Amino acid sequence: MTRRQPARARKERVTPRRPPVSTGSAARPSGFLQSFPVKSVFCFLAGLGLAVTGHRAGAAPAPVWSDEFNQPVGSAPDPAKWAYDLGGSGWGNRELEVYTDSRDNSRVVADPEATDGRALAIRAVRTAGGGYTSARLKTLGLFTLTGGRIEARIKLPRGQGIWPAFWLLGCDVDHVGWPACGEIDIMELLGSRPGTIYGTLHGPGYSGAHPLQRSFTLPDGAVFAAGYHVFALDWAPDRIIWSVDGHVYQVRTPADLPAGARWVFRDRPFYLLLNLAVGGNWPRDPDSTTEFPQTLYVDYVRVFAPAPKP
Numbered sequence: 001m002t003r004r005q006p007a008r009a010r011k012e013r014v015t016p017r018r019p020p021v022s023t024g025s026a027a028r029p030s031g032f033l034q035s036f037p038v039k040s041v042f043c044f045l046a047g048l049g050l051a052v053t054g055h056r057a058g059a060a061p062a063p064v065w066s067d068e069f070n071q072p073v074g075s076a077p078d079p080a081k082w083a084y085d086l087g088g089s090g091w092g093n094r095e096l097e098v099y100t101d102s103r104d105n106s107r108v109v110a111d112p113e114a115t116d117g118r119a120l121a122i123r124a125v126r127t128a129g130g131g132y133t134s135a136r137l138k139t140l141g142l143f144t145l146t147g148g149r150i151e152a153r154i155k156l157p158r159g160q161g162i163w164p165a166f167w168l169l170g171c172d173v174d175h176v177g178w179p180a181c182g183e184i185d186i187m188e189l190l191g192s193r194p195g196t197i198y199g200t201l202h203g204p205g206y207s208g209a210h211p212l213q214r215s216f217t218l219p220d221g222a223v224f225a226a227g228y229h230v231f232a233l234d235w236a237p238d239r240i241i242w243s244v245d246g247h248v249y250q251v252r253t254p255a256d257l258p259a260g261a262r263w264v265f266r267d268r269p270f271y272l273l274l275n276l277a278v279g280g281n282w283p284r285d286p287d288s289t290t291e292f293p294q295t296l297y298v299d300y301v302r303v304f305a306p307a308p309k310p
């Protein structure tokens with residue numbers, strides 16, 4: 001396992017995530033001061049809402065939030081559910097892509113392999129000038145959660161320098177910084193190792209060179225680009241479980257933390273992200289073997305409420 005590499009890549013990942021030019025609350029410095037209280041209140045209310053809906057007696061096990069990505073082909077991701085991170089600052093990892101809100105980089109497409117025939121496609125494109133564009137979607141300001149089951153059915157891209165991710169970030173990242181805000185990576189893949197995915201926790205005292213991380217590799221040389229797989233996180237206040245297609249490959253509790261470190265995944269709101277990066281400290285840059293465009297297909301994302309307390 002190359003744990004030092006991803007750790008180093010992630011060490012600076014979050015704090016510089018703001019694009020150099022962006023909109024609304026992402027602008028600094030005034031945007032930071034003005035937007036944080038709004039985001040915080042929203043995160044609190046959204047988290048509270050999830051907690052409330054999760055304890056309805058006798059409720060059927062339906063998602064409390066989901067996107068089936070079954071809008072008309074060509075549609076943008078639902079703006080009521082997803083916002084964009086925009087720009088190309090490298091995101092603290094020396095990534096090469098510029099994130100856009102263009103339909104070139106994110107749209108609903110027809111896919112017979114999707115459960116409902118349609119999926120979100122996040123596409124990394126090489127531009128005529130030799131750069132790359134892609135997309136990074138987030139639910140910040142629209143939906144947050146403090147636990148439960150999160151799952152997504154995803155068909156992954158491949159190739160040297162290709163780095164897709166489905167993950168969670170603490171809503172207070174702008175206030176407390178990273179890694180104090182906490183980061184839960186439900187699934188990351190390096191396109192140079194297309195049969196292996198990673199699940200990771202980053203927090204204060206266990207990021208940088210020492211995140212909590214395990215990988216899962218498909219048997220018999222199979223690759224994640226060959227079809228859809230379900231990546232899930234079962235998140236209780238003091239236990240986080242990662243699985244692929246129902247196979248659990250990692251369980252983490254506060255007992256796994258380094259001495260004196262703080263578990264930052266209890267009763268704090270997080271938001272979802274889906275992105276497709278190109279290059280960066282961990283995957284390294286694309287090379288002559290990398291084919292573009294590369295596409296991350298998402299059939300659905302579903303969030304289920306935490307199990308009621310006995």
Ligand SMILES: [Ca+2]
Nearest residue numbers: 068069118299
């Ligand atoms: Ca779908």
